[in-house]
Amino acid sequence: xxxSIKIGNAKFDNPVTVASGTFGHAEKYFNLGEVKKLGAxxxxxxxxxxxxxxxxxxxxxxxxxMLNAIGIENxxxxxxxxxxxxxxxxxxxxLIISILGxxxxxxxxxxxxxxGQKNVKAIELNLSCPNLKQKSxxxxxxxxxxxxxxxVKKQTKIPVLAKLAPxxxxxxxxxxxxxxxxxxxxxxxxxxxxxxxxxxxxxSKLGNFTGGLSGPAIRPVGVKMVYDVAQKVKIPIVAMGGIxxxxxxxxxxxxxxxxxxxxxxxxxxxxxxVAVLEGIKKYMRAQKINDIRKLIxxxxx
Amino acid sequence: MTKDQRPxxxxxxxQGKYKVVSNSKLCDRFWRLEFSAPSxxxxxxxxxxxxxxxxxxxxxxxxxxxxVYRAKKNTEVFYEVVGPGTQIMSxxxxxxxxxxxxxxxxxxxxxxxxxxxxxxIAGGIGIAPFLPLTDVLRKKRKDLEMxxxxxxxxxxxxxxxxxxxxxxxxxxxATDDGSVGIxxxxxxxxxxxxxxxxxxxxxxxGPHPMMHAVxxxxxxHNLKGEAxxxxxxxxxxxxxxxxxxxxxxxxxxxCYEGPVFDLAQIIF
Ligand SMILES: Cc1cc2nc3c(=O)[nH]c(=O)nc-3n(C[C@H](O)[C@H](O)[C@H](O)COP(=O)(O)OP(=O)(O)OC[C@H]3O[C@@H](n4cnc5c(N)ncnc54)[C@H](O)[C@@H]3O)c2cc1C
Ligand SMILES: Cc1cc2nc3c(=O)[nH]c(=O)nc-3n(C[C@H](O)[C@H](O)[C@H](O)COP(=O)(O)O)c2cc1C
Ligand code: FES
Numbered sequence: 001x002x003x004s005i006k007i008g009n010a011k012f013d014n015p016v017t018v019a020s021g022t023f024g025h026a027e028k029y030f031n032l033g034e035v036k037k038l039g040a041x042x043x044x045x046x047x048x049x050x051x052x053x054x055x056x057x058x059x060x061x062x063x064x065x066m067l068n069a070i071g072i073e074n075x076x077x078x079x080x081x082x083x084x085x086x087x088x089x090x091x092x093x094x095l096i097i098s099i100l101g102x103x104x105x106x107x108x109x110x111x112x113x114x115x116g117q118k119n120v121k122a123i124e125l126n127l128s129c130p131n132l133k134q135k136s137x138x139x140x141x142x143x144x145x146x147x148x149x150x151x152v153k154k155q156t157k158i159p160v161l162a163k164l165a166p167x168x169x170x171x172x173x174x175x176x177x178x179x180x181x182x183x184x185x186x187x188x189x190x191x192x193x194x195x196x197x198x199x200x201x202x203x204s205k206l207g208n209f210t211g212g213l214s215g216p217a218i219r220p221v222g223v224k225m226v227y228d229v230a231q232k233v234k235i236p237i238v239a240m241g242g243i244x245x246x247x248x249x250x251x252x253x254x255x256x257x258x259x260x261x262x263x264x265x266x267x268x269x270x271x272x273x274v275a276v277l278e279g280i281k282k283y284m285r286a287q288k289i290n291d292i293r294k295l296i297x298x299x300x301x
Numbered sequence: 302m303t304k305d306q307r308p309x310x311x312x313x314x315x316q317g318k319y320k321v322v323s324n325s326k327l328c329d330r331f332w333r334l335e336f337s338a339p340s341x342x343x344x345x346x347x348x349x350x351x352x353x354x355x356x357x358x359x360x361x362x363x364x365x366x367x368x369v370y371r372a373k374k375n376t377e378v379f380y381e382v383v384g385p386g387t388q389i390m391s392x393x394x395x396x397x398x399x400x401x402x403x404x405x406x407x408x409x410x411x412x413x414x415x416x417x418x419x420x421x422i423a424g425g426i427g428i429a430p431f432l433p434l435t436d437v438l439r440k441k442r443k444d445l446e447m448x449x450x451x452x453x454x455x456x457x458x459x460x461x462x463x464x465x466x467x468x469x470x471x472x473x474x475a476t477d478d479g480s481v482g483i484x485x486x487x488x489x490x491x492x493x494x495x496x497x498x499x500x501x502x503x504x505x506x507g508p509h510p511m512m513h514a515v516x517x518x519x520x521x522h523n524l525k526g527e528a529x530x531x532x533x534x535x536x537x538x539x540x541x542x543x544x545x546x547x548x549x550x551x552x553x554x555x556c557y558e559g560p561v562f563d564l565a566q567i568i569f
Contacts, residue, residue, distance in 0.1 A: 059543035
């Protein structure tokens with residue numbers, strides 16, 4: 001059975017990874033013998049300078065999901081490379097490093113620092129974090145998206161993924177802009193901007209006032225968006241949004257995703273990514289599909 | 302311990318499915334759940350907690366964190382029914398299987414050699430992490446005087462402290478309405494504390510205003526203390542950074558760097 005897939009010139013043994021920000025920042029899960037089975041690990045987004053994150057409360061539970069407003073708490077790219085990356089590299093699992101800059105130049109400078117780093121197989125551009133008090137997201141503007149992708153592509157040969165936001169009128173237009181600018185793939189979707197109000201105090205339940213909705217609640221919207229984008233772009237899609245089970249992941253693959261990421265559901269069941277991988281294999285055996293590429297985008301109309 | 306010296310988590314050992322041994326109501330709103338989890342019983346240190354998946358489906362979505370109340374023959378959790386998650390737990394029957402992550406989090410530091418009195422100051426359900434502490438200290442440090450200052454709303458909220466007493470703990474109670482012990486806040490019991498920085502060690506767990514009062518008292522008398530904190534949690538494994546609280550050293554995760562922190566460090 002062939003499970004391996006490609007993004008740009010990077011090859012991954014299987015299509016299952018974890019969504020950025022849901023898999024820790026350090027060695028915490030690394031003894032999980034099972035981590036080694038993943039197609040890739042995607043650590044939490046890093047920024048150019050360290051960020052302390054948003055004030056508490058940072059998370060709130062919602063029906064079949066959650067809101068978060070973490071605010072990209074991270075040590076900054078230099079400290080990340082020095083103190084966190086080695087442990088990730090030691091796992092031997094291919095890495096997709098998520099970065100966020102406040103200008104195309106910051107994005108490009110960070111990408112440059114990742115050149116030559118062992119096991120860094122792709123760079124994911126977080127163009128879509130809703131929790132940083134920015135007026136608008138890069139991924140809400142086709143031109144801004146293209147600019148960042150171009151700036152990064154100039155500095156690195158590592159394949160580049162553009163991570164898009166679902167809070168847009170037409171996500172296909174943004175995906176196409178990223179593709180034209182040279183992106184090697186699209187990651188989608190990030191969280192939906194959302195809020196929860198405590199009716200007793202009439203205050204938001206989050207310290208940051210608003211947050212991003214994720215988890216199984218958003219999955220059907222994600223599947224539709226991936227389907228739409230897959231119709232119009234040729235580059236591979238890394239899909240996330242509410243994946244909890246192998247069946248959820250299969251929906252995304254059939255809709256046109258090349259890779260799938262388990263995000264929020266890691267918090268409910270940290271062994272879910274491996275269960276998803278095993279479930280995909282089981283499905284392929286049962287359906288007599290010998291190559292994952294035959295499954296990708298195979299939706300019947 | 303600083304962050305990087307923390308023991309690494311062995312996932313295959315810290316997530317498991319365990320059988321409920323018993324689940325019973327103790328008084329008014331307090332319940333006690335007992336399940337058999339050999340690896341939790343073996344590895345838990347006082348102050349650590351478990352993260353229980355209360356339901357198989359997606360509601361409620363998050364797991365729920367609970368201090369380990371006892372880790373001897375079986376693992377025990379002492380809980381108050383406050384919402385949908387704990388409501389579901391209260392319906393567990395003997396033989397039910399539950400999915401539990403743990404033990405996780407930091408533990409209480411053992412008292413120093415010079416310590417003579419340890420004072421546990423608890424409000425409501427905050428008493429839970431202290432029983433295992435006294436289980437350990439009772440054996441290790443027979444010379445210690447252990448006192449518990451306990452504050453509850455009313456009679457029905459006061460847990461009969463039988464096991465604490467069996468461990469040699471002297472308990473003092475304050476209730477808001479005076480139905481048990483003295484009337485008023487737990488701070489009225491602070492006069493039981495021997496204010497000698499060399500020989501007294503404080504531990505506290507409970508509502509923020511109470512722990513804040515303990516912090517002020519400790520600062521005034523230069524006493525050392527530790528606080529077990531709570532925050533809403535998603536992963537309980539230091540992965541999501543969702544359970545951060547403010548400390549004098551910046552944000553820290555309650556689930557991984559805590560729940561037990563140096564009392565002086567927390568910004569309430
Ligand atoms: C490290 C730790 C140890 C804990 N130990 C115990 C224990 O030994 N016994 C016990 O009864 N409870 C303990 N708690 C609190 C317990 O986790 C909550 O009471 C429980 O999650 C409530 O779930 P629910 O669905 O019944 O109520 P919900 O409807 O979720 O909540 C009811 C109320 O509890 C608050 N709450 C919810 N989750 C938490 C949380 N994680 N921490 C603090 N408050 C919360 C909510 O804000 C709300 O006001 C602990 C919490 C932490 C973080
Ligand atoms: C607690 C939390 C933190 C997140 N942090 C990041 C992040 O740092 N960078 C990023 O690109 N996405 C982040 N995300 C978004 C996820 O990677 C993912 O795109 C989104 O949650 C949808 O997938 P899911 O429903 O499977 O979680 C975060 C999500 C959550 C719940
Ligand atoms: S609950 Fe996820 S980091 Fe603490």
